[in-house]
Amino acid sequence: MTSGQRAGSEERGAPRRRWRLPAALAAVLVLGGVAATEYTLSERGHAEVDTGEGGSLSAEGTVACASAVAEGRVAETRPAGQGSGLRVVLDVEHAYKPAGRDPGRLEFVTPEPDAGRYYRVGARMLVLVSLRAGEAPSAYRDGDAPPEGTGDALEWARTWVEKAVPRSRNLKCADDEGTG
Structure with missing residues (x-):
């Protein structure tokens, strides 16, 4: 039993x-x-941009709130100086914003403490530099996995930006009313 x-x-x-x-x-x-x-998303800069009111910007809104959108190769990186961060110089091959800008160099600061691992000299990428002070740029590097779909991050971002730029021209960034 x-x-x-x-x-x-x-x-x-x-x-x-x-x-x-x-x-x-x-x-x-x-x-x-x-x-x-x-x-x-956080490592690659693909996270939705927070509007400060709990919402997030559309693709067009993200481009509207960018001072510059450009594709090229990282030419130089160096410490940003005061505080932490990294100053990045991009040799621009194609400028999406401002429209009609001659390719040249785009210089921006990223506040991320370990940005040197991502922004390597020679890396090909597309960068959206925010109008908002202290906000990290969004960057999409060639060869990285895209945030969605197939291909690589640079191809994905190029398609995304090419669709968003024309629609963003009539939008104004809520945090910077004097630009658009």
Whole structure:
């Protein structure tokens, strides 16, 4: 009788144990996916831009709130000076904003403390420099995974920006009313 009860209790316990492992693995995969997505968005600068009122800007709004949008190669990086951050010089091959700007050099500061790992000299990228003081630029580097879809981050950003620039021309950035 006791051996029969043990067999019966083991049979009832077995499905529970079989269920725990897949459930635990599923939870780990979901949490890992969320963490990886969040890391990718913050690390690559693809996170939605916060408007300060709990909302986020559309693609057109993001471009409207950019002082410059350009594609090229990182020519130089150096410490920004006061505080932390990195000064980046981009050899511009194509300027999306301001429109009609001659390709040349774009210089900007990124406040991220470990930006030197991302902005490597020679790296090809598309950069959106924000009008908002202290806000990190959004950068999309050739060869990186895109925030969505297939291809690479630079190709994705180029398509995204080419669609957003024309629609952004009639928008004004809420934080900088004198530009648009």
